[in-house]
Amino acid sequence: MGGGIAQVLAGFGGYQVTVRDLTQEILDVTRETVVESKWGVKRAAEKGKLGFDQATRTIELVSYTLELGDLAGCDLIIEAVPEKLELKQTLFAELDDLARAETIFASNTSGLVITEIAERVSEARKGRFLGMHFSNPVPVMRMCEVITTPEVDADVVDQVVEVAEKAGRAVCMVKDQPGTYGFILNRVFAAAYREAKKIVDDGLATEEDVDKAMITGRNWPAAFFGNRGGIGKQW
Numbered sequence: 279m280g281g282g283i284a285q286v287l288a289g290f291g292g293y294q295v296t297v298r299d300l301t302q303e304i305l306d307v308t309r310e311t312v313v314e315s316k317w318g319v320k321r322a323a324e325k326g327k328l329g330f331d332q333a334t335r336t337i338e339l340v341s342y343t344l345e346l347g348d349l350a351g352c353d354l355i356i357e358a359v360p361e362k363l364e365l366k367q368t369l370f371a372e373l374d375d376l377a378r379a380e381t382i383f384a385s386n387t388s389g390l391v392i393t394e395i396a397e398r399v400s401e402a403r404k405g406r407f408l409g410m411h412f413s414n415p416v417p418v419m420r421m422c423e424v425i426t427t428p429e430v431d432a433d434v435v436d437q438v439v440e441v442a443e444k445a446g447r448a449v450c451m452v453k454d455q456p457g458t459y460g461f462i463l464n465r466v467f468a469a470a471y472r473e474a475k476k477i478v479d480d481g482l483a484t485e486e487d488v489d490k491a492m493i494t495g496r497n498w499p500a501a502f503f504g505n506r507g508g509i510g511k512q513w
């Protein structure tokens with residue numbers, strides 16, 4: 279996700295982006311994803327979706343680092359580490375110490391509660407902390423849910439919406455809610471999935487027919503059981 283987010287922020291938004299990860303090997307794979315993969319910059323240029331200059335500029339705008347300290351000067355830090363609350367809390371506490379007071383923090387969590395992720399940052403930072411949930415693969419799926427908490431400042435929300443829109447995202451606003459998992463996209467999808475699975479478990483229809491119904495009857499590009507792709511890395 280991190281690579282895809284970097285790609286659209288640089289490619290459409292024109293922002294300078296620094297990707298930070300834990301090993302050089304992982305950074306090399308992320309760079310490969312941004313530049314060479316199915317949804318990468320080169321292929322977009324070959325298909326005429328991105329001009330040659332824009333493609334070159336996108337590649338130049340994304341840099342890669344192993345040093346957390348290299349994020350100190352960022353205006354916005356978007357976290358996309360694995361979906362573990364403790365890991366995200368620890369990382370944001372570290373970032374809170376090194377980032378500038380004005381820096382905005384955002385989590386790309388699929389569904390963890392934003393106020394819980396923000397639990398270990400300063401009270402001031404909680405006013406500059408929200409969710410930015412992108413959909414995978416980011417260069418293809420235009421959605422960005424902006425998740426607001428009761429603490430976040432209105433001007434921070436405005437700035438983040440502007441960044442997401444400049445990066446070509448369709449912004450969907452949603453409030454954080456303790457006790458739930460997911461925002462709009464994943465809650466609605468999970469509810470539909472529960473029904474689809476119940477229909478199959480009750481022996482009323484096969485997985486193939488449930489998928490076929492949603493793909494041909496609602497024009498979904500993919501449905502629940504892996505027929506024609508599905509969410510995740512298999513796209």
Ligand SMILES: NC(=O)c1ccc[n+]([C@@H]2O[C@H](COP(=O)([O-])OP(=O)(O)OC[C@H]3O[C@@H](n4cnc5c(N)ncnc54)[C@H](O)[C@@H]3O)[C@@H](O)[C@H]2O)c1
Nearest residue numbers: 279280298299300304358359360361386387388412414510
């Ligand atoms: N994959 C999806 O379809 C999808 C969609 C929307 C949101 N998300 C959310 O995005 C986040 C990342 O998901 P993903 O699928 O990209 O996971 P992933 O496991 O593919 O990537 C996570 C990356 O974080 C790195 N990482 C781990 N600890 C780190 C640290 N302390 N500092 C910096 N980097 C660190 C890992 O090395 C890895 O490269 C999760 O919260 C997930 O729920 C995923």
